Amino acid sequence: xxxxxxxxxxxxxxxxxxxxxxxxxxxxxxxxxxxKPEELAPIQEQAIRDVVQLQQDCGIHCLTNGEYSRHQFxxxxxxxxxxxxxxxxxxxxxxxxxxxxxxxxxxxxxxAKTIPNQVTVATGKISHPGKSSFLPELEFMKSIxxxxxxKDIKLTLTSPSWYHFRYGPKxxxxxxxxxxxxEYFADVAKAYQTELKILYxxxxxxxxxxxxxxxxxxxxxxxxxxxxxxxxxQTAEEQFDAYLRFYNECFKRPDDFHLGIHICRGNYMGxxxxxxxxxxxxxxxxxxxxxxxxxxxxxxxxxxxxxxPLKFLPKNKNVVLGVITSKFPELEDKKDMIERVHxxxxxxxxxxxxxxxxxxxxxxxSPQCGFASHAEGNALGREDMxxxxxxxxxxxxxVWPKQP
Numbered sequence: 001x002x003x004x005x006x007x008x009x010x011x012x013x014x015x016x017x018x019x020x021x022x023x024x025x026x027x028x029x030x031x032x033x034x035x036k037p038e039e040l041a042p043i044q045e046q047a048i049r050d051v052v053q054l055q056q057d058c059g060i061h062c063l064t065n066g067e068y069s070r071h072q073f074x075x076x077x078x079x080x081x082x083x084x085x086x087x088x089x090x091x092x093x094x095x096x097x098x099x100x101x102x103x104x105x106x107x108x109x110x111x112a113k114t115i116p117n118q119v120t121v122a123t124g125k126i127s128h129p130g131k132s133s134f135l136p137e138l139e140f141m142k143s144i145x146x147x148x149x150x151k152d153i154k155l156t157l158t159s160p161s162w163y164h165f166r167y168g169p170k171x172x173x174x175x176x177x178x179x180x181x182x183e184y185f186a187d188v189a190k191a192y193q194t195e196l197k198i199l200y201x202x203x204x205x206x207x208x209x210x211x212x213x214x215x216x217x218x219x220x221x222x223x224x225x226x227x228x229x230x231x232x233x234q235t236a237e238e239q240f241d242a243y244l245r246f247y248n249e250c251f252k253r254p255d256d257f258h259l260g261i262h263i264c265r266g267n268y269m270g271x272x273x274x275x276x277x278x279x280x281x282x283x284x285x286x287x288x289x290x291x292x293x294x295x296x297x298x299x300x301x302x303x304x305x306x307x308x309p310l311k312f313l314p315k316n317k318n319v320v321l322g323v324i325t326s327k328f329p330e331l332e333d334k335k336d337m338i339e340r341v342h343x344x345x346x347x348x349x350x351x352x353x354x355x356x357x358x359x360x361x362x363x364x365x366s367p368q369c370g371f372a373s374h375a376e377g378n379a380l381g382r383e384d385m386x387x388x389x390x391x392x393x394x395x396x397x398x399v400w401p402k403q404p
Contacts, residue, residue: 002315002316003293003315003316003317003318003361003362004258004293004294004318005318005361006061006404007062007151007152007154007205007206007258007260007294008062008258008260008293008294008318008320008364009060009061009062009152009364009396009403009404010364010365010396010399010400010403010404011059011060011061011364011365011366011392011393011395011396011397011404012060012062012296012320012364012365012366012392013055013060013062013064013366013367013370013389013392014156014208014210014262014296014322014326014366014367014368014369014370015064015066015067015073015154015156015208015210015262015370016064016066016067016073016156016370016371016372016373017051017054017055017064017066017067017068017370017371017372017385018066018371018372018377018378018380018381018382018385019047019066019068019372019375019377020047020050022043022047023043023044023047023068024375024376026039026040026043026044027040027044027071027375028375044068044069045140047066047068048065048066048068048069048140048141048144049144051065051066051068052065052141052144052145054386054389055389058386058389058390058392058393059390059393059397060389060392060393061152061404062152062154062206063141063145063149063152063153063154064141064153064154064155064156065137065140065141066372067156067370067372067373069136069137069140071374071375072118072373072374072375073156073210073370073373073374074158074159074162074210075133075134075156075157075158076133077133077134077157077158077195078120078158078162078163079118079120079133080129080131080133081126081127081128081129081191082124082125082126082127082128082129083122083123083124083125083126083127083177083187084120084121084122084123084126084163085120085121085122085123085124086118086119086120087119087120087121087123088118088119094119097168098119098121098167098168098171099166099167099168100165100166100167100168100225100229101225102221102222102224102225102226102229103165103166103216103222104212104216104219104221104222104265105166105212106166120163121163121167121171121172121173121174122172122173122174122177122178122184123173123174123177124177125177125187126184126187126188126191127187127190127191128190128191128194128195130194132195132198132199134155134157134195134199135198135199135202137155138153138155138199138202138203138204139202141153142203150203150205151205151206152206153204153206154206154207154208155199155204155206155207155208156207156208156209156210156262157195157207157208157209157210158209158210159209159210159211159212159213160188160189160192160209160243160246160247160250161211161213161214161243161246161247162213164181164184164213165213165216168229168231169231169232169233172184181242185242185246185249186249188246188250189246189249189250192249192250192251193249193250193252193253196251196252196253196257200253200254200257204257205256205257205258206258207257207258207259207260208259208260208261208262208294208296209251209259209260209261209262209292210262210264210370210373211261211262211263211264212264212265213243214240214243214261214263214282214286215263215264215265215277215298217236217239217240217281217282218265218276218277218278218279218280218281218282218305219276219277220277222236223236223281226239240282240285241285241289244285244286244289244290247290247291248289248290248291251291251292252291258293258294259292259293259294260292260293260294260295260296260318260320261290261292261294261295261296262296262369263279263286263295263296263297263298264298264369265277265298265303265304276303276304277303277304277305278304278305278306278309279297279304279305279309280305280308280309283309283310283312284312287309287312287313287314287317288312288314292317293316293317293318294317294318294319294320295313295317295318295319295320296320296322296366297319297320297321297322297368298322298368298369299321299322299323299340299344299368300322300323300324300325300326300327300367300368301325301368304368307340307343307344307347308347309347310344310347310348310351311347311348311350311351312351313348313351313352313362315352315354315362317362318362318363318364319344319348319362319363319364320363320364320365320366321340321341321344321363321364321365321366322366322367322368322369323337323340323341323365323368324337324365324366324367324368324388324391324392325367325368325388326367326368326369326370326371326378326380326385326388327368327369327378327379327380328378328379328380329379329380329381329384331384331387331388331391332391334391334394334395334398337365337391337395338395338398338399341360341363341365341395341399342356342360342399344363345359345360345363346359348362348363360399360400364396365392365395365396365399366392367388367389367392371385371388
């Protein structure tokens with residue numbers, strides 16, 4: 001079976017785009033009660049229209065709403081499931097010892113003497129409520145682009161392990177709710193399958209899962225912390241394998257539903273990242289055992305390692321090379337980036353025993369992450385973002401002429 005195409009497109013982006021100040025300020029005003037909820041909708045809708053037009057002006061075919069209807073990249077999927085509760089909202093707080101202290105994002109927050117927001121755990125049996133919190137995003141996008149472009153709409157989805165990895169062993173659910181991770185995973189997977197079916201039945205054909213957690217298994221400091229944690233009942237490798245099995249249950253879908261996964265090392269406000277480490281630790285299993293069609297990989301800095309792991313990419317899968325940084329305004333040299341794409345293709349070709357040209361058919365180019373995974377966004381401006389998207393398009397046009 002050949003790798004799917006269009007999507008992914010040759011010129012891609014990872015979903016989130018810089019939000020207008022007016023939108024950010026209004027969302028905070030609604031949150032603190034100084035503005036009415038109905039004041040947000042017209043500002044949000046116009047901002048989405050504008051950012052869709054921006055993507056089209058830059059020649060980008062994968063259209064997202066910029067994640068403008070969310071405060072942060074993971075949205076509200078878990079928070080709306082039956083059985084899940086934001087325990088940080090409880091009067092009197094909660095026990096902070098539930099966190100896995102060496103999880104890269106948790107470690108970063110604790111160092112800054114803060115705690116992660118939206119502390120959501122299972123306080124009852126998990127099930128899907130039958131109503132999708134992501135569907136309104138899709139429906140609005142469908143209302144502002146022609147029907148022939150609906151297939152180009154990309155929706156970014158929550159990592160299945162988002163509210164599992166950050167907590168210590170068996171702390172993603174209250175005692176007595178589930179006996180073990182397998183029971184918890186089984187119910188989350190059923191809910192995830194329901195979510196995908198609702199979105200598919202309403203026309204979605206292109207989704208991208210945003211997943212920092214799998215990249216953490218590339219981090220030497222995380223792996224060392226895992227090894228030293230006496231509470232762990234399995235090795236880090238065993239946990240990684242369990243996640244892949246779990247994800248595959250979550251990702252069951254029709255053949256014409258393109259699903260990709262973004263392996264992220266963190267993209268917090270102010271252009272912070274949380275982890276480092278090459279893909280070598282996870283590449284073989286990630287590429288061969290995970291049931292997705294496309295991998296959106298970070299390759300903007302040495303913290304992601306080299307292209308060598310791409311030798312393990314199967315012939316029926318794609319990689320979107322995130323060689324352009326979304327974190328800082330400096331614009332990369334186009335010639336250098338094209339050389340990097342060709343270098344990556346050479347490793348893919350080596351592993352598949354193909355020519356460079358054949359290997360290039362399974363590659364695309366993009367920024368390494370979103371521009372605003374959280375409301376405030378990265379340390380660059382809107383014009384900088386536009387130039388980055390235009391550069392991605394220009395690289396794609398030279399490497400893959402006349403391809404979207």
